[in-house]
Amino acid sequence: MSTLILDCDGVLADTERYGHLPAFNQTFEEFRLPVRWSEEEYGRRLLIGGGKERMASLLTPEFVAATGLPPEREQQLEQVSRWHQRKTAIYTQMVAEGKLPPRPGIARLVAATQDRGWHLAVASTSAEASVHAILEYAVGEERARRFDVVLAGDCVPHKKPAPDIYQLALERLGVPAGEAVVVEDSRNGLLSAGGAGLRCIITVTGYTAEEDFEGALMVLSSLGDPELEPIQVLANRTSARLGDYVTLEDLETCLAA
Numbered sequence: 001m002s003t004l005i006l007d008c009d010g011v012l013a014d015t016e017r018y019g020h021l022p023a024f025n026q027t028f029e030e031f032r033l034p035v036r037w038s039e040e041e042y043g044r045r046l047l048i049g050g051g052k053e054r055m056a057s058l059l060t061p062e063f064v065a066a067t068g069l070p071p072e073r074e075q076q077l078e079q080v081s082r083w084h085q086r087k088t089a090i091y092t093q094m095v096a097e098g099k100l101p102p103r104p105g106i107a108r109l110v111a112a113t114q115d116r117g118w119h120l121a122v123a124s125t126s127a128e129a130s131v132h133a134i135l136e137y138a139v140g141e142e143r144a145r146r147f148d149v150v151l152a153g154d155c156v157p158h159k160k161p162a163p164d165i166y167q168l169a170l171e172r173l174g175v176p177a178g179e180a181v182v183v184e185d186s187r188n189g190l191l192s193a194g195g196a197g198l199r200c201i202i203t204v205t206g207y208t209a210e211e212d213f214e215g216a217l218m219v220l221s222s223l224g225d226p227e228l229e230p231i232q233v234l235a236n237r238t239s240a241r242l243g244d245y246v247t248l249e250d251l252e253t254c255l256a257a
Contacts, residue, residue, distance in 0.1 A: 010185030105223025163195030
């Protein structure tokens, strides 16, 4: 059965710059940690898959000494987990307050694929509460409940660019890779999807626009919507004749590629 699998951050909404980054920095301030990530620094941290893992990257000997953290790694990671729980709560509240508008085309294409009988899934290694919050906000509670699979958090041992999350998605969905297309926003996501044998469409963000997307079927500014400005097609390696926005027929062309 035809299947659409969506990443969360950068695909459902432009969450990194306007959601996760301020939530990380507010958490650092609340815990009185001597760090604030600029937009540029956070861009570098995005190469690390997973929010807890990004926080854990702070644990240099100098940082541990400056913050009075215990010397044992296990206890340090327990503290990181507490920081991350608070960061997730801040982020979820931001979503509830409507501060992170969905990216163009998401709600429209989710409705179209569900109405056509496609399988729908989210495959993200962001915190589970964060993923569910942004999914419901992006597509509505009723549509979100109809997703066949929502994977989030620490559900796989290795995060993107490892293929684990997409391999698990295919296993849970019970579909072969040839029947699914993925929408991602980053090179790590493309590598993860490709490692699982999946076709991939890229919708870039400000953080990922300059990354290498060789191997993606399409590289687009967004999925687009009829009432918005036409999308920018940065690459199209399919026979789809893309218009002002991506259609269900374009996704079907990707499956046939």
